[in-house]
Amino acid sequence: MNDQPPTVRGGRDRAVPDATVARLPVYLRALHRMADEGHATASSEELAAVAGVNSAKLRKDLSHLGSYGTRGVGYDVAMLVDQISTTLGLTRCWSVALVGIGNLGHALAGYAGFASRGFRIAALLDRDPDRVGQLVNGIPVSHIDDLPAIAAEHGISIGVIATPAAAAQEVCDRLVAAGVTSILNFAPHVLSVPAGVDVRKVDLSIELQILSFHEHRKASIGTPSLTRLPGGRGDRRPGQDAQRRTTGTDEKAANA
Amino acid sequence: MNDQPPTVRGGRDRAVPDATVARLPVYLRALHRMADEGHATASSEELAAVAGVNSAKLRKDLSHLGSYGTRGVGYDVAMLVDQISTTLGLTRCWSVALVGIGNLGHALAGYAGFASRGFRIAALLDRDPDRVGQLVNGIPVSHIDDLPAIAAEHGISIGVIATPAAAAQEVCDRLVAAGVTSILNFAPHVLSVPAGVDVRKVDLSIELQILSFHEHRKASIGTPSLTRLPGGRGDRRPGQDAQRRTTGTDEKAANA
DNA sequence: GTGACTTTGTGCCTGCGTTCACAAGCAGTT
DNA sequence: AACTGCTTGTGAACGCAGGCACAAAGTCAC
Numbered sequence: 017m018n019d020q021p022p023t024v025r026g027g028r029d030r031a032v033p034d035a036t037v038a039r040l041p042v043y044l045r046a047l048h049r050m051a052d053e054g055h056a057t058a059s060s061e062e063l064a065a066v067a068g069v070n071s072a073k074l075r076k077d078l079s080h081l082g083s084y085g086t087r088g089v090g091y092d093v094a095m096l097v098d099q100i101s102t103t104l105g106l107t108r109c110w111s112v113a114l115v116g117i118g119n120l121g122h123a124l125a126g127y128a129g130f131a132s133r134g135f136r137i138a139a140l141l142d143r144d145p146d147r148v149g150q151l152v153n154g155i156p157v158s159h160i161d162d163l164p165a166i167a168a169e170h171g172i173s174i175g176v177i178a179t180p181a182a183a184a185q186e187v188c189d190r191l192v193a194a195g196v197t198s199i200l201n202f203a204p205h206v207l208s209v210p211a212g213v214d215v216r217k218v219d220l221s222i223e224l225q226i227l228s229f230h231e232h233r234k235a236s237i238g239t240p241s242l243t244r245l246p247g248g249r250g251d252r253r254p255g256q257d258a259q260r261r262t263t264g265t266d267e268k269a270a271n272a
Numbered sequence: 273m274n275d276q277p278p279t280v281r282g283g284r285d286r287a288v289p290d291a292t293v294a295r296l297p298v299y300l301r302a303l304h305r306m307a308d309e310g311h312a313t314a315s316s317e318e319l320a321a322v323a324g325v326n327s328a329k330l331r332k333d334l335s336h337l338g339s340y341g342t343r344g345v346g347y348d349v350a351m352l353v354d355q356i357s358t359t360l361g362l363t364r365c366w367s368v369a370l371v372g373i374g375n376l377g378h379a380l381a382g383y384a385g386f387a388s389r390g391f392r393i394a395a396l397l398d399r400d401p402d403r404v405g406q407l408v409n410g411i412p413v414s415h416i417d418d419l420p421a422i423a424a425e426h427g428i429s430i431g432v433i434a435t436p437a438a439a440a441q442e443v444c445d446r447l448v449a450a451g452v453t454s455i456l457n458f459a460p461h462v463l464s465v466p467a468g469v470d471v472r473k474v475d476l477s478i479e480l481q482i483l484s485f486h487e488h489r490k491a492s493i494g495t496p497s498l499t500r501l502p503g504g505r506g507d508r509r510p511g512q513d514a515q516r517r518t519t520g521t522d523e524k525a526a527n528a
Numbered sequence: 529g530t531g532a533c534t535t536t537g538t539g540c541c542t543g544c545g546t547t548c549a550c551a552a553g554c555a556g557t558t
Numbered sequence: 559a560a561c562t563g564c565t566t567g568t569g570a571a572c573g574c575a576g577g578c579a580c581a582a583a584g585t586c587a588c
Binding site for chain 1: 533537538
Binding site: 032037038040041042044045046066067068103104105106110112119120122123124126127129130132133134135173174176197198199200204206212214216218219220221222223224225226227228229230231232233234235 | 288293294296297298300301302322323324359360361362366368375376378379380382383385386388389390391429430453454455456460462468470472474475476477478479480481482483484485486487488489490491
């Protein structure tokens with residue numbers, strides 16, 4: 017059923033677990049922040065605090081990339097940035113095609129976080145003739161029919177789907193046909209793709225529904241007896257793991 | 273260290289695992305779709321196909337809510353919709369406060385998927401005086417300073433942060449002070465919250481970076497020897513698990 | 529050069545999540 | 559009423575992930 021190892025093996029024998037890959041971007045952000053604050057070196061405790069994770073987990077994650085720390089000192093911030101960037105493939109610039117220039121598409125086209133991480137939105141695509149030709153954030157909107165030519169011209173291998181659910185599968189098929197092998201899907205629809213194509217989904221309403229579950233639970237058990245959550249003394253704690261699994265999730269797109 | 277069981281226990285003895293909770297919204301969407309297509313009943317195989325998961329996983333997930341299937345027949349679609357909705361707390365309407373009316377905030381304010389799932393955006397908030405008073409999607413933008421009054425008035429317990437990273441923690445603190453106990457964070461910043469407050473994060477650039485990793489890997493191992501992925505015969509397969517763990521996510525925000 | 533201190537890297541254990549495989553159970557037919 | 563066929567619900571096994579605790583290994587001071 018599953019003919020590929022769950023954790024993707026890289027060049028030689030260094031297998032980077034999916035859970036680790038999902039956290040590397042967080043570490044990268046933390047490192048950039050510490051570099052801005054003037055730190056030339058950072059211990060696993062410091063980094064873990066900024067990244068919102070356990071220090072042992074961080075060390076184990078980084079150990080999968082190799083030994084880039086100095087015992088007794090910590091990690092060299094600049095070197096670690098390079099190493100993580102290399103592992104994530106961020107040393108080059110990726111051209112991205114964004115399909116669906118509606119409400120969300122507009123926001124994504126203008127999202128600064130993409131460009132700052134080396135992702136260039138090379139093409140905006142839509143089906144609506146009225147939108148074609150418009151300039152969005154300085155980029156002209158092209159018709160979806162022109163996708164093959166545009167994808168070939170810019171060497172696009174990553175696509176973002178921000179269409180309504182009904183159009184998502186067809187757009188997905190077109191992207192794959194145009195050579196796209198990684199897709200970020202914002203449409204609330206389960207995509208089917210050939211083997212070798214990676215799909216990640218972001219579903220905004222699902223996130224709210226998961227929060228609703230917890231809120232509902234808190235409300236129902238909070239009313240009768242326990243007035244407050246057990247164990248909580250009101251002290252702060254990083255609440256960031258509250259994320260992925262949904263997103264959980266989760267990472268790999270192994271074969272069928 | 274962790275004084276609360278990892279899987280949240282509901283009313284009596286039915287513990288719903290976090291991974292299951294994260295999938296319930298997907299099942300709910302699949303059920304709505306099948307209802308629209310005229311199915312009064314659905315087998316676990318059919319539902320699993322639409323939801324993009326393993327049928328055994330779906331059955332085990334649903335078994336945590338109780339026995340609502342009929343052996344030899346399948347699940348009653350309408351009853352299952354009710355059951356999942358009740359579990360997720362979607363039988364009532366949740367009022368949501370959205371902070372940060374920039375590019376992304378505009379898109380979120382107009383996102384139809386929220387309203388259709390029972391989430392009402394009761395307030396838009398921003399710090400910029402120029403934005404205050406504007407109508408966005410028919411909702412007036414209020415100043416962040418008015419949050420306490422607005423939150424109390426509408427009974428808001430869920431907040432969405434769509435501000436720049438630099439403002440996220442302060443906004444988070446204000447939301448918590450105003451009584452918000454569940455937060456959906458789009459800002460690329462790790463939030464610290466008191467115990468009892470749930471945080472889920474959605475980081476758009478992280479998703480792309482994870483795709484970049486896989487793309488980078490495909491490119492580097494694809495060139496030398498293996499021309500295509502192993503095991504892939506080009507046939508379709510639902511590639512949706514490729515999601516959550518980042519996003520995943522993951523779920524719980526237990527105590528510190 | 530030696531000692532004390534700090535921090536990394538990792539072995540080990542525990543627990544959750546996923547999947548297989550099958551018994552239990554219900555509907556429809558004869 | 560008994561039988562056949564189909565589907566659910568779950569027991570059991572397996573693998574990944576998280577976290578503790580410690581040995582290895584480096585720096586700094588003297």
